[in-house]
Amino acid sequence: MYVLRLSMRSASEHSLCAEGRGERAYDIYSRLLRERIICMMGPIDDSLASLVIAQLLFLQSESNKKPIHMYINSPGGSVTSGLAIYDTMQYILNPICTWCVGQAASMGSLLLAAGTNGMRHSLPNSRIMIHQPSGGARGQATDIAIQAEEILKLKKQINEIYAKHTRQPLSLIESVMERDRYMSPTEAQAITLPPSPLPALLASLCIFWMLLRESETPVHLEMKTKAVLNPLRAPGEHQAADISQERIGLAPTMPELEGAHPVALERIKA
Known part of the structure; x- marks a missing residue:
């Protein structure tokens, strides 16, 4: 079992500590750094x-x-x-x-x-x-x-x-x-x-998914998009740039959602 604790300690105090009963507690910022x-x-x-x-x-x-x-x-x-x-x-x-x-x-x-x-x-x-x-x-x-x-x-x-x-x-x-x-x-x-x-849903997934998931394995979403507008083009040029895969962040794919913790899944659906 992994326990996340919110702490505002300095970087020197961000450490992995062991507790009894087989539990391991992580400082929240150390967990995010991982x-x-x-x-x-x-x-x-x-x-x-x-x-x-x-x-x-x-x-x-x-x-x-x-x-x-x-x-x-x-x-x-x-x-x-x-x-x-x-x-x-x-x-x-x-x-x-x-x-x-x-x-x-x-x-x-x-x-x-x-x-x-x-x-x-x-x-x-x-x-x-x-x-x-x-x-x-x-x-x-x-x-x-x-x-x-x-x-x-x-x-x-x-x-x-x-x-x-x-x-x-x-x-x-x-x-x-x-x-x-x-x-x-x-x-x-x-x-x-x-x-x-x-979008609000994707933003919520990116921030909270890692915190709600029990597994230690990092989760990444491979967004497959056929065409996205390039924001760096000159004004008036609305040409589409084809991108096969773009790593967006710590958001889950749908198969991973099916095996997620019930509490996490309920929060995501909300």
């Missing part, structure tokens, strides 16, 4: 960046071909901490599937856009916000000028990253980044941040 899921929740700072980077490097050492799923619910935070995570995402060889759960604002939206093309998702009721970097400075006029110049450099650098991953003109990115811009998944699709929003 399924190659990283939860990036809360403000982005050096502490969160250290944890996420360590998990990315660990999962690459386990396999540099299997995809990594990163769930993002963040209001943003430190630019340097966010860029440290971004650089690691680009450095490792694994495809990275990003999911917006709740909100991906500021630096959180950049990390959402940094996922592998075709593997960026937003859940139906999530929100995405983009804007230019901000900061403050005090001291002598020369020092303030130096800080202002640095912020302008960061602004240009971040705009170029968005343009790279959305394949939109830099001028358009600069325009939409000038002020806070809040978007639904459908609105964000217009500038190709994530692809189209997932």
